[in-house]
Amino acid sequence: MDNRATARLEAGIRQFQAGRDSGLARLITLVESSPELADGVFSRIGESSVPCHVIGFTGPPGAGKSTLVSSVTTVLRDEGRRVGIVAVDPTSPFSGGAMLGDRIRMERHYLDPGVFIRSLATRGGIGGLSPATKDVIKLMRAFGFDTILVETVGVGQTELDVMAAVDTVAVVLVPEAGDSIQAMKAGLMEIADVFVVNKADRPGGREFKSALRAMLGLAQQRGPWEPPVLATQADRDVGSAEVMAAINRHARYLRESGELEIRRLLREERELLDMAFAHLGNRWKALKGRPEWAELATRVISRRVGVDRFLKAIADSA
Numbered sequence: 255m256d257n258r259a260t261a262r263l264e265a266g267i268r269q270f271q272a273g274r275d276s277g278l279a280r281l282i283t284l285v286e287s288s289p290e291l292a293d294g295v296f297s298r299i300g301e302s303s304v305p306c307h308v309i310g311f312t313g314p315p316g317a318g319k320s321t322l323v324s325s326v327t328t329v330l331r332d333e334g335r336r337v338g339i340v341a342v343d344p345t346s347p348f349s350g351g352a353m354l355g356d357r358i359r360m361e362r363h364y365l366d367p368g369v370f371i372r373s374l375a376t377r378g379g380i381g382g383l384s385p386a387t388k389d390v391i392k393l394m395r396a397f398g399f400d401t402i403l404v405e406t407v408g409v410g411q412t413e414l415d416v417m418a419a420v421d422t423v424a425v426v427l428v429p430e431a432g433d434s435i436q437a438m439k440a441g442l443m444e445i446a447d448v449f450v451v452n453k454a455d456r457p458g459g460r461e462f463k464s465a466l467r468a469m470l471g472l473a474q475q476r477g478p479w480e481p482p483v484l485a486t487q488a489d490r491d492v493g494s495a496e497v498m499a500a501i502n503r504h505a506r507y508l509r510e511s512g513e514l515e516i517r518r519l520l521r522e523e524r525e526l527l528d529m530a531f532a533h534l535g536n537r538w539k540a541l542k543g544r545p546e547w548a549e550l551a552t553r554v555i556s557r558r559v560g561v562d563r564f565l566k567a568i569a570d571s572a
C-alpha cells in the first residue's frame with residue numbers, strides 16, 4: 255500500500271471510531287475497492303455492543319422496494335432507531351437509473367443524521383458483489399446502527415447470496431402476476447420470512463394476496479414460523495408500520511426459538527468456507543502453470559491421489 259492509501263485508511267479508521275459518517279463512508283469505499291484490506295480494517299475497528307437487526311428487501315424490479323425501504327425508515331426513525339441502508343444493484347455496472355430512482359425515493363432521509371444510505375453497483379475488485387455487500391453490512395453493524403436495511407434488485411444468485419446474510423427477508427411482490435410468479439420460481443418463495451404485496455391500490459391486489467396465501471398454505475411447512483402476507487401502498491406510507499411490526503415479530507421469534515443463533519453459526523461457517531475456497535483458489539492460480547502441479551492435479555482428479563494430499567501440498571508450498 256502506498257503512503258496516500260495508508261493515510262486514507264488511517265483517517266477513515268479515526269473518523270469511524272469517532273462515530274462520524276465520513277469515516278464509515280471511507281471504510282466502505284476502501285473494502286469495496288480493495289477487498290484484501292478488509293481483514294486489516296475489521297481487526298482495527300472491533301465490534302459494536304449495540305444489538306442489530308438486518309432486514310433484506312428483495313423482489314422483482316420496480317416492485318416498490320426502495321419506496322418501501324424509505325417508508326419503513328420513517329417508521330423506524332419515529333421509534334428513534336438508527337438506520338443503515340444498503341441498496342445493491344447487480345444489474346447495472348454503472349450507477350444507472352435504479353440508483354437515481356433510489357436517490358429520489360429516499361430523498362427525505364438524506365439529511366437525517368440518524369440514517370446512512372449507501373448504494374453498491376459495481377463489482378468490487380476480485381471479491382464480487384455479494385462479498386462486498388456482506389462487508390458493508392459488517393461495517394454498518396460495527397458502526398452501531400440498530401437496524402440495517404438491505405435492498406437487492408432482481409432475482410438471481412447474487413440476491414440469494416446477499417439475502418443469506420440478513421436476519422429477516424421481506425419479499426416484495428406486486429399484484430401484476432408475471433414478474434412475481436417469476437420471482438417465486440427463482441427461489442424467493444423459500445427464503446421469505448415476510449411477504450409484502452405492494453401497490454395494493456392496483457387492480458387485483460386482494461385476489462393476488464389470497465392466491466399467495468393459498469399457495470403458502472399448500473407449500474410444505476418449513477417450520478414454526480409462518481410467513482405473513484401484508485398489503486402496502488408504499489408511496490403513501492400505507493401498511494409500512496404493519497410490515498415493520500411483522501418484522502419485529504420475526505426478530506423476536508428468531509431470538510426466542512434459538513433460530514438466530516443457528517443462522518449466525520451457519521452464516522459464519524459459510525463465510526469461513528468461502529474464505530478458505532477463495533484463498534485456495536488464489537494459491538492454485540499461482541501454481542497451476544507449473545508442470546509438476548498440473549500432473550498432481552491430474553492424479554487427484556483420476557482418484558489416484560487423495561485430495562487431502564493435494565491440499566497439504568498447496569499449504570506446504572506457501
Ligand SMILES: Nc1nc2c(ncn2[C@@H]2O[C@H](COP(=O)(O)OP(=O)(O)OP(=O)(O)O)[C@@H](O)[C@H]2O)c(=O)[nH]1
Nearest residue numbers: 315316317318319320321352355407453487488489
Ligand atoms: N401505484 C403505486 N405505485 C407505487 C407504490 N409503491 C411504489 N410505487 C411506484 O413504483 C415505482 C417503482 O418504485 P421503486 O421503489 O423504485 O421500486 P424498486 O422495487 O425499488 O425498483 P428497482 O430498485 O428499480 O427494482 C415508482 O414509480 C414508485 O413511485 C404503490 O404502493 N402504488
Ligand SMILES: [Mg+2]
Nearest residue numbers: 319320352356
Ligand atoms: Mg430500488
